Amino acid sequence: MLHQVIMKSLYAYLLLAIISFFVAVVIKIIVSMFDRAAEKNESSPGGGVQAAFTPASSPVSANIRGIPAHHLVAIISAAQMVAGGRIVRIDEADENRSWTTIGRSQHLASHDIRR
């Protein structure tokens, strides 16, 4: 009986490994397909690459979700200077909630490693 249970247990582990590998393959295929589609889109005529950053002196800066890229660079650099090594999160505010509610919600859902 115990021998049978041990064999069952090992069989379950093997099955788990195989299915997990299968799931990992599926994930890889999905990610690869979308990467290829994104690359095709970027290389096709008219498919623009959204520049991550342009120099701050450039008269026309790229925007990231409506925020000028050089603004983001300045904010992140300032945060790093003041308290280096911290994770900075910049996100859109929810117009329907006050900033305190947003902050509390973010805190509760955050991965705060300094607890």
Added chain:
Amino acid sequence: MDINMLDLFQGISTLVSSFHTQPEIAWARIFLMGLGCVLIYLGHKGVLEPLLMVPMGLGMSAVNAGVMFVPPSMNLPQQGDKGTLFLNPLISEGEKLTYILQVDFLQPIYIFTFSNGLIACLVFMGIGSLLDVGYVMRRPFESMFLAVCAELGTIVVYPLGVAIGLPEGAAAATSTIGGADGPMVLFSSLMLAPDIFVPITVVAYLYLGLTYGGYPYLIKLLVPKSIRGIPMPIEPPSRISPGQKMVFAIITCVLLCLLFPVAAPLFLSVFLGVLVREAGLKDFHTLFSNTVLYGATFFLGLVLGILCEAATIMNPVVFRLLVLGVTALTISAIGGIIGGYILYFYYGKKYNPLIGLAGVSCVPTCAKVAQKSANEANPECMILPQSLGSNVSGVITTAILAAILIAMVGPVK
């Protein structure tokens, strides 16, 4: 008129009566009243998870204080003449259940959300809405490998449980504690061993405290400081879009439900949460990540505390489950660290093995524990993204393994 003054204070009267008839129950009540207060304190101090320990602790203290003499309509014959107005988990059918549903204030919560696994599904919906599957998608093989290694506790404890005399279903359900996934343990015990549902859920949720409180010491024992502080390379910004994450959630959910229908409710719940998050359904996301998650967590903690009434859990089985549960969690952590070490050598000693510990699927606690331990050795070390990847994969592998065990051992008819 002769009045027995003690009968006016039934909590004390039942305690005195128990000292005469069942002294072990009486002492257990006093111990559990104190333990409840200790759990609240430890939760408040952050040693244990406060979201669960605070309601659980107070529930535990209150239910063991509030024992009274009850009529036969509120108890099964073997339960005697003492009970509470909180809930009676042993009554499950017939007229007594209908009666008790109208009397005990938490009985409806227990019957309609615990017994059918709904509370586990609600918690999973909330967890899913907080999960960022992007971490898994960026490094799927590595994350899944570590998560599989971190399931070692389940594999070892299942035959161990049988060896010490548990029925196969009970051993399999108890072994799932090694996955450190409370909702999965709840569900497994409902399917495989409903008769030990109460003690197993009590033991299962203590994992939250064990992982946060005990794992750092295990890490110090197994991983030298120089290796704990190995920094992971900074990765380029992710190109995984919300659309890709949605496709991943849909395909994985349907595939896993197809393979393992016994765990389909849990797969649906967690991926529904992921889908709501990635689809940008803000109101649903707020609902799931706040109201649903915290509401379900609150009632889970409270009902678990109430279930820790002395007469309910004073059972030799509970002690065995506790030992097996702790063993499963410890071996799972060791398995995860072994997986981490395999990758450490595979990548030429440039991989932090603490990431393997995060494969134990207590999200995000184990990832936080891994990051905290790495920071203690090297303040500049950042392993949280990789840890979250294996942490999230742990949820998936725990669900898969629970489904495999339920399919192999068979649900109780």
